[in-house]
Amino acid sequence: MATDIRDFGHAVAAFFDPDNPAGRPSYRSKRGAQGFVIRDTKVRRLSRRWGAVLVPKCGWVRFRWTRALPGKLGMARVTLDLAGRWHVSFPAPQPALGRQPAGAVVGIGRVVRTALVTSDGQHYRAPRISDRRAARYLALQQRMARQRKGSAKREKTRRAMAAITARVTDRRKDWAEKISTRLVQQHDLIVFEKLSTKGMVRKPAPKPDPDRPGAYLPNRARAKAGLNRGILASGWGLPATRTQQKAEASGAAVTHTDPRFTSQQCRVCGHTDPGNRESQPVFRCQQRGHTDHAGANAAKNILARGLATASSCASPGTRGVRPHKPERSAAGTTRSAA
C-alpha cells in the first residue's frame, strides 16, 4: 500500500526495474486498513501514560505510550485498522533476548489446526473466538448480506464484525510473542515446517435439505469452525516469523523443513503410512504398533529433518547446530504504541 507520493514513486520504479521486478502497485482500498508514514518524527511526552506525535498538517496528536521508544527516531507509521483503531508505531531493531546457549533443540509441528506441538510434547493452543462471539459474528454477517452496499448501516455492521475478529487476532498476536520468546530463550535450534497455507481455509461443506431437493440447510457449527480457521490462517505464520526475528537478534538458529509426510511417518521405525493416523490426536504405527501423540510424533520428525539439514551444511558443532550470526538487524519489526 503506497502511503504517499514518494512510496508510490518507489513502487512504480520497482515495477519497471528489470533486475528486480516487483508486482504492479495496487490501488488503495477504500475499506481496508489505512495508514501513512511520518518522516522526521517528533514526539513529546505528556505524562507517564500519554505522549504526542507531530502529524504534518494535523498538529500534535496524543497517543497511549505503551513501551519505550527506540533511541533514535526515524519514521513513524500511523495506521487505521479494520476495527477503526488508530495506532502509531516507531520502527526499531529487534532487541536481543537474554539466553544461555546449551545445545537444546526443538521441532515444532502444526498437526492440529489450532495448536502448535513441540517435539517435547508441549502443546500451545491458539486463542479461539468464543462461541458467543462467533454466533454474534455470524448473525452480523447475515445482517450485512441484506444491507445495501455503500450504506452507512452496512459500514456500521462491518465495523462491528471487525471489532470481534480484532479481539481474537490481538490475542493471537500476543500468543505468538510469548511462544516465540520462550522458544528462543530455551533453544539453540528451532525447526519449523515450511508453511503451506493451501487447504487451511476450507468452506464448510453444504448440508442438503431433505425436504427441499436442491436447497441447503444452514450449517452453523461448520460456519463457526470456518470462522476460527479463517482468523487463524491469517496469523498462522506469525509464531514462526517472530521466532525467526528474535532468533536472528539473539544468536539462535531457525530452520524450516519439508513438511511432507511428517504426520504419517513413524518417528521410531520410519514406517510411513497414511493409516498410521489412527485418529486426529493418536498416532499408531501400522508396522510395529508404536504409538505417540500425533502432534508430538510429527514434531519429532520435523526436528530430525531439521537436524539433518543443519548438520549437512554447517561446521561441526553442538549436534549440528550452527551458531547463527545476525546478518542485519531485523528491520521492519516495529514497536507499536497505541
Ligand SMILES: [Zn+2]
Ligand atoms: Zn513404527
